[in-house]
Amino acid sequence: MNFEITRDSLLDGLNDVMKAISQKVANPILTGVKIAVEDKGMTMTGSDSDITICTFIPSEKDGEQIINVKQTGSIILQAKMFNEIVRKLPTNEVTIVVENGTHAHISSGKSEFHLIGSNADDYPILPSVKDDHSFSLPADLLKSVIRETVFAVSQAETRPILTGVHWETVDDKLICVATDSHRLAKREITPEVMSEIPFSVVIPGKSLQELNKILADNSNLIEIVIADQQILFKTANVQFYSRLLEGNYPDTSRLIPAEHKTSVTVNGKQLLQAIDRASLLARDERNNIVRFSANEGNIIEITSNSPEIGKVEESIEAIEVVGEDLKISFSAKYMMDALKAIEGQNIVIQFTGAMRPFILKAVDSEAILQLILPVRTF
Structure with missing residues (x-):
């Protein structure tokens, strides 16, 4: 195997396949990246047996030559080391030559590395996926x-x-x-x-x-x-x-409530920011709880209390509160994650009681639904 390639293209491909490579695998061969070069381009494969990623770099793209293939072939190289070497090569022109099937010579500018690889035939066969x-x-x-x-x-x-x-x-x-x-x-x-x-x-x-x-x-x-x-x-x-x-x-x-007793419509971004501030005193994993109160006065109160640090109180105006007065406690992190998923739109939160799951969704869409279980504190 003998080819020249631009370092930037090689790094882009490696960035993808490295996401599938782990040092904690039962089969040591999977700590390596498989490189296969043909006239049309190069394929790199990485796997941890759960995830397998193959990336293809074409010899030519948009009229620009990326790989100059002098001799086709394949090899497995230790992925972590190969990746670090490529990152630190001094120029954008890289030449890789493989001799005797497993000896790779990597050169760029005045730098030259010699790596001992493995036979590509030892790499596991890709999963068979039919288009069913x-x-x-x-x-x-x-x-x-x-x-x-x-x-x-x-x-x-x-x-x-x-x-x-x-x-x-x-x-x-x-x-x-x-x-x-x-x-x-x-x-x-x-x-x-x-x-x-x-x-x-x-x-x-x-x-x-x-x-x-x-x-x-x-x-x-x-x-x-x-x-x-x-x-x-x-x-x-x-x-x-x-x-x-x-x-x-x-x-x-069956977890999603079919009816509700209290409905709160509020700006999602404002609520997210208020809970983010309230959670400053609730960062401890065991105490990551905020309390939420709503009534027909359209004012939502959000509080958090940490015995060692202090207390925070937030008030924000809801667009609408319909139904019974409500006091409920929940994980600040869970609520923030849910609000981020709905991306700051006006949202409606539907409650069925202080100890029942409640749901969040956008006012104008049913496509995204978030459900959270409350925590008993009252």
Whole structure:
């Protein structure tokens, strides 16, 4: 293998595949990055067996030559070391030559590195994903769906299924739900082209967070292919594979109250800022609680109390308060996460009682729904 490549292009590709590489893997070969060079370009692959990322760098782009391939071939190089070397190379011109199948010579300017790699044939074969369930979403919409749900997955491994986001088709809609049993985030969308065969899968939250870092903030379509144990997200030059979580996701629809006793309409940005200030005294994880009071006077009072530090009181004017007077306590962090997901629009919060779950949604849209369980303090 013998080729020349621009360092910037090599780094861009490495930035993507490194998101799938972990030093804590059962198979040592997965601490490496697989590099395969053909006349049309170079493919790099990284995997931790849960996530696999393949990125393709074309030999030529927009009339500019990026890779000059003198001899095709493939090798596995220790990913962390290779990445650090490329970052510190002195010029943008990089030459990589592989001899005897496993000896790589990396040169740039007056710097030259010699790395011992592994045979590319030892790298695991990519997951097989058939186009049984296939549909597309614009990249910016997919990023929004991830941002509005993934924060609510469970961080505890006691119920592994809750560490993922449930994606399910209902009629022509895609419904995405995450819950850690203390809160719930739900997002509904109607893709222009939906999979003809209904599906119900649970995607690890960690996978979606890494995918979100790779996706560009544009309207380019991302093809999504679902198989038995894998899901594949395909962009122009990146293929992102993730395993799916096994098991049945709980029926969360029964958690969402069908009626309410108090409804508060308020500017989401103002409420977020008020709770953010109130939470300054509630940063301790065990004491991350704010108290929320509302009555028909349209004034919302938000208070937080820390015995060691002091007390904070906030008042903001609601757009409308309808129903019974209310006093309720909840996690400041959970409330702020929910408000950020709805992005500062005017929101309506519907309460069914001081110890019952309450929901938040935008005034003019049912697409995003957030649910939070209160905390007993009164």
